[in-house]
Amino acid sequence: MRVLVSLRRIIRAVDIHSRRLFSTFHITVPQLMCLMAIVRNGPMNLKNLAATVALGQSTVNGIVDRLEARGLARRERSGADRRHVFVSATPEAVKLTRSAPPLLLQERLAHELQRLPEKEQSAIAASLERIVEMMGAGHLEPSPILSPGEEGGRGKKEFTEDPDYAYKESR
Numbered sequence: 001m002r003v004l005v006s007l008r009r010i011i012r013a014v015d016i017h018s019r020r021l022f023s024t025f026h027i028t029v030p031q032l033m034c035l036m037a038i039v040r041n042g043p044m045n046l047k048n049l050a051a052t053v054a055l056g057q058s059t060v061n062g063i064v065d066r067l068e069a070r071g072l073a074r075r076e077r078s079g080a081d082r083r084h085v086f087v088s089a090t091p092e093a094v095k096l097t098r099s100a101p102p103l104l105l106q107e108r109l110a111h112e113l114q115r116l117p118e119k120e121q122s123a124i125a126a127s128l129e130r131i132v133e134m135m136g137a138g139h140l141e142p143s144p145i146l147s148p149g150e151e152g153g154r155g156k157k158e159f160t161e162d163p164d165y166a167y168k169e170s171r
Contacts, residue, residue, distance in 0.1 A: 003131070007131070011148075013105065014105060014146045014147065014148055015148045017029075017104075017105040017146075018147055018148050021100070025096060025099075025100055026070075027072075027096070027100075028147070029104060029105075029106075029146070029147040030053070030055060030059070030063055030147060031063050031066065031067055031072075032097070032100055032104065033053045033055075033104065034049060034053055034055075034060060034063050034064065034067065034073075035067065035072060035073065035089060035093050035096065035097050036097050036100075037049060037052045037053050038073065038087055038088060038089045038093070039089045039093065039094055039097045042088070043076065043086035043087060043088040044086060044087055045084060045085060045086055045087070046060055046061055046064065046085070046087065049064075049087060064087050067093070071090055071092055072089065072090055072092055072093040072096065073087055073088065073089055073090065073093060074087070074088055074090060075087055076088060104146075105146050106146040109146070
């Protein structure tokens with residue numbers, strides 16, 4: 001069935017993109033999104049960073065923890081008000097974002113969709129919404145990013161070297 005084959009291709013494309021990004025740059029899609037936002041906008045507090053990348057603040061906090069541990073981000077208290085903490089990118093992070101793919105898969109898809117006539121965009125959206133309904137997945141919160149697994153939450157997802165699995169769950 002063409003629909004199922006197409007859905008499997010989409011899922012596989014997301015998985016391959018995420019694996020390639022991780023194997024080449026040792027960074028996950030959500031981590032790269034956060035770094036790109038910080039590099040593009042300058043130092044940001046967690047609340048603004050979370051809003052910019054459309055992830056939960058606690059998820060972004062965990063991502064920033066991991067970026068800090070890798071020397072890609074740092075938290076700095078505001079000189080004017082020590083209660084305010086800003087996340088900034090390190091020079092290594094700036095270098096990484098410049099060498100990373102220019103468009104994440106999600107950004108590329110969004111760009112291509114915007115180029116379509118409004119009527120075609122509506123038809124695609126309606127078809128996908130119908131598929132979600134048919135799968136009984138309408139109650140699920142959509143992931144804000146195209147990624148095989150969300151960072152944060154109850155069990156964090158970690159990528160593994162096993163080519164048969166995109167990630168493993170650790171508790």
